[in-house]
Amino acid sequence: MIVHSEELRDQVMSKTSDKKTAIMQAAMELIAEQGFHGTPTSQIAKKAGTGVGTIYRYFKDKDELIEAIHEKVHGIFLNTFAENYDPQLPVRKNYLRIFSALTRLFIANPCETRFMEQYYNSPYGIAKKRSEEYQCEKPLFGFFEQGKQQQVIKDLPMEVLMSLSFGPIIFVTRDHLNGFVHLNDALVSAIVEASWDAVKR
Amino acid sequence: MIVHSEELRDQVMSKTSDKKTAIMQAAMELIAEQGFHGTPTSQIAKKAGTGVGTIYRYFKDKDELIEAIHEKVHGIFLNTFAENYDPQLPVRKNYLRIFSALTRLFIANPCETRFMEQYYNSPYGIAKKRSEEYQCEKPLFGFFEQGKQQQVIKDLPMEVLMSLSFGPIIFVTRDHLNGFVHLNDALVSAIVEASWDAVKR
């Protein structure tokens, strides 16, 4: 009996979850390719295998759907930092690990990456970055701060250090995804090492 | 007669040119702020002081208008390279001059810069970069090639060198324009010097 009811609940829950997940996945993939304005809700629904109305059961409006996708992808990106940061290791070692992992993550998840580019190049992203709840840079800021205190990282404003580290990998990832370069592991390492030269003292 | 006809032509051309310029300027400023899809042609016309129909006299459609603006801004960016590149100077010196000048240019021309960001983060930009006519990186490629041959620049693919040099300044310029950092000349120099550490051998 218990088993049965659990199965039932699981089935129900997974169905629900499936719809929501399917909508988010479909939206993310389409927006990655076509942009926010190039992606009508009708197309999202079709790709997700639902009716249009179903989108509005899970998300108040298109904006909320987009925010939800951002939140989710953002979580994935944050995890990568957490998983690759080891306080025992020296700053340089950590830097290489973290930014290599991020770059490989970007490459391995083209839709997620493109979606985030769209997001941060839109009113959504700017508003989000300005908002108080924007805490996502916190861990990286901490990491760089530590490096600055140990005098292994240049004494520059956080935003500048972020530019020197993220700028190159985001830029090159875009080229990779658009087929202008092919990034293999060796090349990823080379880039990250080069960007380390930029931030290191 | 000749004088007269020249005057007439000038008058006509300048009128024409004025309208066309006004439309492009208005469109650029509005798109920089609101994005492609947030900027209706009616608004462009109003800001430019023309009728909507006039836009279509000078440009086949909205896309062509956007391409024309890109072309123009791109020319400005290219000139900055030309004006700051001095074959007599050593590679490092040239690098610092060119990328500092570019960064200052970005900062001094927020609309142009934001427009280009919009452009390269849209189907327009990707298509453009893929197209054969896209020759704009040629001069910089030449510069880096020379540096590689002189063994002062790392032996990495062009796209990677471009990422290491452009990534940081584009990234940090965005933050500056959005008010997250304030870039003064000293900071600009510091960033460019740091990025030189990334590309130099």
Added chain:
Amino acid sequence: MIVHSEELRDQVMSKTSDKKTAIMQAAMELIAEQGFHGTPTSQIAKKAGTGVGTIYRYFKDKDELIEAIHEKVHGIFLNTFAENYDPQLPVRKNYLRIFSALTRLFIANPCETRFMEQYYNSPYGIAKKRSEEYQCEKPLFGFFEQGKQQQVIKDLPMEVLMSLSFGPIIFVTRDHLNGFVHLNDALVSAIVEASWDAVKR
């Protein structure tokens, strides 16, 4: 057994009845405030404390629900006539009693009254009035007929007499409910007496 089954039936019926009543009450109140089109079934269900689907167990569709509410409120209005009509009394006395009672009823039941106004100013009401089953004016018609025969009421078509008697009280009730006048008992009497001047010979 009988007792048990009766209890059971009562329980079931009262449950059923409760749901149905709750739905009708919720719908009436919401429609009174927001109109037919401003009141989604989902809102009715929420206010009634049921699921949306439950509405469709008791009513074929939204229209049938509205008709049912009309029927119910209409019954209340008819009762007021029955309760205040006394064949022993003279016509004038009856008129004053009936229409004063109706006016006080309207005022005391704002939701019911507003609902009926919505109803009679909509395709529903016109169709209903045209339909054969519309018998609700019968008793009043009889009352006026009698007055005409006794030559105390003007010899005008029924519809005109209805206008002269109902028009003012409906009109003034609307103003009262919208806060444009305040009707106390004295004023109600004054209005009804005035309208009696209109219908009396």
Added chain:
Amino acid sequence: MIVHSEELRDQVMSKTSDKKTAIMQAAMELIAEQGFHGTPTSQIAKKAGTGVGTIYRYFKDKDELIEAIHEKVHGIFLNTFAENYDPQLPVRKNYLRIFSALTRLFIANPCETRFMEQYYNSPYGIAKKRSEEYQCEKPLFGFFEQGKQQQVIKDLPMEVLMSLSFGPIIFVTRDHLNGFVHLNDALVSAIVEASWDAVKR
């Protein structure tokens, strides 16, 4: 030349005016029959012989269109008062003239009348009546005030006098338009005279 330009302007203006008028007329007729919510903009456009977008050139949204129609019809109604009020005549005479004229106006303009009923039985109308700009009852208020001072009209609140005079004719007009009575001039006069009995001292 002058003639030509005048003709041109007239033609242009009348065309413009035609579209706006056609839209308002179509909307009024459809709303009179189907109500606000039963009348989609697409239907209005079709009946008016325009595209949907054209509606939005002349009116910010559907609400503004409805307000504009109300304003126009209201003007017609007000004029009828002005045209039939003669300060030289005694109050009773004026009353009969004004309310007979209004009733005949209602009957002669079924769409306008039905539209106004819809309007005043909707959030639009209530808001309008509450708004400061609502001055339309002013002239009638003045008329009744004068009658009260001359002691020929009952000493009742304005709203009550309005109910006693307007209530019957609005009520009976509705019945006439719905085919439940047929009002000829004699009957109209009889009704207005009866309602005079209600308001007169």
Added chain:
DNA sequence: TATGAATGAGCATTCATTCAT
């Protein structure tokens, strides 16, 4: 050449109704 009124395809969103549980 310049204009802007007119157009209608296209979009985000709502809501009555159904149906699997």
Added chain:
DNA sequence: AATGAATGAATGCTCATTCAT
């Protein structure tokens, strides 16, 4: 019997583009 997730037709409104003047 009761539920509410799912549906998609229908709606108000926008905007790139055309064309008569």
